[in-house]
Amino acid sequence: MELARENVQLTSEEFFEGLVSPQLGLYSREEVERLRRARVAIPGLGGVGGTHLISLVRSGIGAFNVADFDHFELRNLSRQYARFDELGRPKAKVLAEEARRINPHLDLRVFTEGINKDNVAEFLEGVDVVVDGIEFFALEARRLVYKEAYRRNIPVITAAPLGFNASILVFHPEKSPDFEEYFNITEETPRFDQLLLFTLGLAPKPWFLKYLDLASIDLAARRGPASVITCYLCTALAAMEAVRIILRRPGLKPVPYYFQVDLYLHRAHLGCLKKGNRSWRQRLKFWFLKRKLRHLREALE
Numbered sequence: 001m002e003l004a005r006e007n008v009q010l011t012s013e014e015f016f017e018g019l020v021s022p023q024l025g026l027y028s029r030e031e032v033e034r035l036r037r038a039r040v041a042i043p044g045l046g047g048v049g050g051t052h053l054i055s056l057v058r059s060g061i062g063a064f065n066v067a068d069f070d071h072f073e074l075r076n077l078s079r080q081y082a083r084f085d086e087l088g089r090p091k092a093k094v095l096a097e098e099a100r101r102i103n104p105h106l107d108l109r110v111f112t113e114g115i116n117k118d119n120v121a122e123f124l125e126g127v128d129v130v131v132d133g134i135e136f137f138a139l140e141a142r143r144l145v146y147k148e149a150y151r152r153n154i155p156v157i158t159a160a161p162l163g164f165n166a167s168i169l170v171f172h173p174e175k176s177p178d179f180e181e182y183f184n185i186t187e188e189t190p191r192f193d194q195l196l197l198f199t200l201g202l203a204p205k206p207w208f209l210k211y212l213d214l215a216s217i218d219l220a221a222r223r224g225p226a227s228v229i230t231c232y233l234c235t236a237l238a239a240m241e242a243v244r245i246i247l248r249r250p251g252l253k254p255v256p257y258y259f260q261v262d263l264y265l266h267r268a269h270l271g272c273l274k275k276g277n278r279s280w281r282q283r284l285k286f287w288f289l290k291r292k293l294r295h296l297r298e299a300l301e
Helices: 002-008 012-023 029-037 049-058 074-078 091-102 139-151 179-183 191-202 228-247 280-292 294-300
Strands: 039-043 063-067 107-111 129-132 156-162 165-171 257-262 267-272
Touching: 012 029, 029 228, 039 049, 049 063, 049 091, 049 129, 049 228, 063 091, 091 107, 129 139, 129 228, 139 156, 139 165, 139 179, 139 191, 156 191, 156 228, 165 191, 165 228, 179 191, 191 280, 191 294, 228 257, 280 294
Parallel strands: 039 063, 039 129, 063 107, 129 156
Antiparallel strands: 156 165, 165 257, 257 267
16 A cells, blocks of 8 residues: 555656566667557457557557447456446446556546547547457448548557457558458448458458357347457457557558467468458358358348
8 A cells, every 4th residue: 555655646757667667678768758659549448449458558558549338238247348346337437447547647538429420530639550449240330430540541450359269450541451442341231241241351261160159149139259368369469569550660561461360279370361352262251151151141130
C-alpha cells in the first residue's frame, strides 16, 4: 500500500520512465518516446480488443481511441477482459477504467456507442494505426472502419482467432487492396457468403476445420466457439505489428500477405494471396465449403 501511495505522487515523466524502463534494450529511448506520442484506435473491446488495449498500454502507447457499445455477459468471462463483478457493465467503460489503473496519464477517448457512420471520422482523428477488435460477425462496422482508415491513409491490423488458429493481416492504404477488394465482399454479397469469404481471407489455410465441431456454430445467434488461448495469441501478433508500424520498423508485409499460426496442430505459414479471394484456389475453397456448410447457410436463412 505504501508503494501505491508513493506512485500517486509520481509525475507523468517519472511514471513513464518506470513503465518503459524494463523495455529499454528492445527499444531505444527515442523509440519509447515515439510510442508514448502515438495514438492507437481499437474498435471493439471483446475477446481480442480488450487484450489488445491492455497489452499496448503496458507497452507504453500513450493515447487511444476505443469503442464498444456492448455490455459484459457471463459467457464473456471465458475469454474477455472482465471479472464477475463487472457483468452487465459497458465494455468500453470497464476497459477504460482498467487501462487507467495501469497508466493514469493515458490520453483515452472512449466511444460507448460503438462505431457508426456518424462518428467513424471522429474515432479515427489523429490515429497512427488501427488494431481491429470488432466482433467477427459485425462486418458492416468493420467495412465502415476500414473504408475510413483507407481514406485517411491509416494502416489497419486485424488478428482473428479461429479455433486455436490465429491469423494476422496488415492493410496498408498505399500498398494493399482495400477491404472489399481483398475479401471480395460488397454490400450486395449474401450474408452467409460474406462470413465465409471473410473467414477464407483471414485464414487461407483453414486448418481449424480438422478439429472444430461445426455443430457448435450458430450464425443466427452470431456465436461460435472461441478460446482465451487464441485471443492472447492474436494480441501478441497484433501488438507486435502495431509497435513495428509506429516505430517504422520492418514487419509483416501488408495484404495480400498473411501469417497464420495454429497452436493445436503446431503449424505456421507465411503466405500471399495475390488476388485475394478472387484467386482460383480461394474460389474453389469457397464453393467447396459453401456446400459442406450448407446446413449453416440454411439455418441463417
